[in-house]
Amino acid sequence: MNSGIAVPEKTEGARPNNEPPSRPRMKRWALIAVTFLAVFIALLVAVTRLRTHTANTNPHDSAAAQTSVRLTGKTQAVRSRAILAPLLAGQQVGTLTIVKLASSGIHVKQGDLLVEFDRQAQLKDFVDKKAQSDDQNGKVMEAQAAEIAAKSKDETDLEQAETALSKAELEMQKVELMSRIDAEKARQNLDEAKATLAQLKETFDLKRKAAQAAIRVLEIQRDRTLEVMVHAQTNASQMQIRSPIDGIVVLNTIWKEGTMGEVKEGDQVRPGVPFMQVVDPSMMEVHVMVNQEDLAKLTLGQSAQVHLDAYPDITLQGQLESIDPMGKPGDFSARMRNFSATFSVKGSDPRLMPDLSAAVDVQAAQQPSNLSASR
Structure with a gap:
C-alpha cells in the first residue's frame, strides 16, 4: 500500500549537508597560512637586524661613513717670480717698446734673456x-x-x-x-x-x-x-731683463693698446706693469674656496685628488695644507661665509701650468646625524 508522501530518490554522487570540506581545500588554506607566517618571521628578522646594526654604528665606537666633497679653484705655482716693466731712474717715460720677447711656455734657465726693450x-x-x-x-x-x-x-x-x-x-x-x-x-x-x-x-x-x-x-x-x-x-x-730662476715663461693678460691680451714683440708696455712671470712647475698648489657647511668636513693633512678641467685625463694626488681662518661673507648671504684653502699637488705633469681651472675631490668624514647621536 502506497502512502501519499513522495520520498526523494538518492542520487549517486550527492553528499549530505553536514559532510566536512574536502581535503584539497584544507591544504590550500594551510599553505596560505604558512606563507603569511614565513613572511612575518622574515620581516621580524630583518627589523631586528636593522635595529642591531643601527645600535652598533655608534659614532664613538666606529669610524663615520665617508663622503666626497668637491671643491673648485685654480692652480698656482709655489715658487714664481713676477716680471715687471722697468721703472727708469731720472726719467719720465710713458711706455717702453718690446724688441725681444721669450715665447710663452718655454723652459728657461737662471740668467737667460726674457725680454729686451728699446734702449737706444x-x-x-x-x-x-x-x-x-x-x-x-x-x-x-x-x-x-x-x-x-x-x-x-x-x-x-x-x-x-x-x-x-x-x-x-x-x-x-x-x-x-x-x-x-x-x-x-x-x-x-x-x-x-x-x-x-x-x-x-x-x-x-x-x-x-x-x-x-x-x-x-x-x-x-x-x-x-x-x-x-x-x-x-x-x-x-x-731694459734687458733676465730670468731670476729656472722655470717656465708665462705671459700675463694685461691691458694694452685698448684691448686685453698677451704682449708680443713691438708692443708698448707702461713701466711697472707685471706682464710676465717665471714659474717653477715642480711645485704647484691649488687655491679653492670652501663654504661654511663643508668647512667642518676638512682637516689639515687630508688627502685629495686633483683634476684639471682642461685635461680630464690628468689626476694628481694632493694634500690640504692650509685654511684661511678669516672667511668672507658669501655672495647670497652674509651669514654664510666662504674660506680660502690651499692644497699642495704631489707629482708633476708637463701640462700642469698656473691659472688652470681645477677640481679637488676630498674624502671627508661625514658628520653624524642627531638621530644617531641620540641612539
Whole structure:
C-alpha cells in the first residue's frame, strides 16, 4: 500500500549537508597560512637586524661613513717670480717698446734673456753724458791747477811783504841817525809794509774761499752729469731683463693698446706693469674656496685628488695644507661665509701650468646625524 508522501530518490554522487570540506581545500588554506607566517618571521628578522646594526654604528665606537666633497679653484705655482716693466731712474717715460720677447711656455734657465726693450735712447744718453762729464772733469782739474798756482803766487807775495816789513822795521832802528826827511820816509815805508802785509793776509783767505767755491760749482756740474750718465747706463741694463730662476715663461693678460691680451714683440708696455712671470712647475698648489657647511668636513693633512678641467685625463694626488681662518661673507648671504684653502699637488705633469681651472675631490668624514647621536 502506497502512502501519499513522495520520498526523494538518492542520487549517486550527492553528499549530505553536514559532510566536512574536502581535503584539497584544507591544504590550500594551510599553505596560505604558512606563507603569511614565513613572511612575518622574515620581516621580524630583518627589523631586528636593522635595529642591531643601527645600535652598533655608534659614532664613538666606529669610524663615520665617508663622503666626497668637491671643491673648485685654480692652480698656482709655489715658487714664481713676477716680471715687471722697468721703472727708469731720472726719467719720465710713458711706455717702453718690446724688441725681444721669450715665447710663452718655454723652459728657461737662471740668467737667460726674457725680454729686451728699446734702449737706444738710453745708450745715446749715456755716451753723450759721458763725453760731457769728461769735459767737465777736465775743467775741474784746470780750475784746481789754477788755484794751486794762484795760491803759490799769493804765498810768495806774503813772504815778500813780510821781508819788506822786516826791512822797514830794521830801518826804523836807525832813525836817530837819519835826517828828518829820511826818518819820515822810513816811517812811511814801515806803515806801507804793514798795510801791504795785512791786505795780503786778508785777501789770501778770500781768494782761497772764492777759488774753492768756483771749483765746487764745477764739481757739482760734473757730478750731476755723472749721475745722469750712471742713470742712463743703469736704465739701459734694466731694459734687458733676465730670468731670476729656472722655470717656465708665462705671459700675463694685461691691458694694452685698448684691448686685453698677451704682449708680443713691438708692443708698448707702461713701466711697472707685471706682464710676465717665471714659474717653477715642480711645485704647484691649488687655491679653492670652501663654504661654511663643508668647512667642518676638512682637516689639515687630508688627502685629495686633483683634476684639471682642461685635461680630464690628468689626476694628481694632493694634500690640504692650509685654511684661511678669516672667511668672507658669501655672495647670497652674509651669514654664510666662504674660506680660502690651499692644497699642495704631489707629482708633476708637463701640462700642469698656473691659472688652470681645477677640481679637488676630498674624502671627508661625514658628520653624524642627531638621530644617531641620540641612539
